[in-house]
Amino acid sequence: MKNITQVEWKALLENNDNAVIIDCRTPDEWRDGIIENAILMNINDPQSFMDGVNNLDKDKNYFVYCRSGTRSVQACQVLESIGIKSTYNLLGGILEWNK
Numbered sequence: 001m002k003n004i005t006q007v008e009w010k011a012l013l014e015n016n017d018n019a020v021i022i023d024c025r026t027p028d029e030w031r032d033g034i035i036e037n038a039i040l041m042n043i044n045d046p047q048s049f050m051d052g053v054n055n056l057d058k059d060k061n062y063f064v065y066c067r068s069g070t071r072s073v074q075a076c077q078v079l080e081s082i083g084i085k086s087t088y089n090l091l092g093g094i095l096e097w098n099k
Contacts, residue, residue: 004088022038053082
């Protein structure tokens with residue numbers, strides 16, 4: 001997992017055809033706004049989250065965020081535990097994104 005800033009996030013995504021953006025917040029948080037093209041994978045619903053994780057392509061690059069950056073660290077660790085090698089955690093989460 002690599003912790004990256006909003007500036008790094010945007011730069012890395014710019015020319016990345018192999019990227020998947022994961023929002024690991026709750027559905028209520030999701031409704032408050034998302035980063036464009038994100039898919040919702042609520043880490044607070046462990047069974048649903050793991051079902052989603054197990055269907056991910058291990059060769060993709062995963063950009064993960066939550067509200068403040070804590071849950072996304074956990075999500076990246078789970079992704080790595082199943083063999084995904086390229087994970088990026090947004091430092092400060094969507095709170096930092098919206099500043």
